[in-house]
Amino acid sequence: MMAAGFLERTSQTFDSIIVDPPPPVPAAGSSLLYSKEFYVLIKQHLRSGGIFQQMAPEGDPETQVRGPLAL
Numbered sequence: 057m058m059a060a061g062f063l064e065r066t067s068q069t070f071d072s073i074i075v076d077p078p079p080p081v082p083a084a085g086s087s088l089l090y091s092k093e094f095y096v097l098i099k100q101h102l103r104s105g106g107i108f109q110q111m112a113p114e115g116d117p118e119t120q121v122r123g124p125l126a127l
Contacts, residue, residue, distance in 0.1 A: 060094055069103045075110040 077086040088094060098108055
């Protein structure tokens with residue numbers, strides 16, 4: 057997964073992080089973008105007051121709330 061790999065290798069922080077995974081969400085690698093571990097990684101690289109935007113898959117309430125709870 058390119059996004060997580062990039063964030064793991066950098067110490068940079070960002071004003072905004074936008075994640076637009078390719079459909080379908082269950083595709084190889086895409087589902088990892090909805091893991092708690094990925095959201096923790098996002099939080100480490102998002103500046104205070106920064107914006108995180110991610111497409112939330114329709115119809116999966118667990119996935120839809122995981123990101124906001126982690127951040």
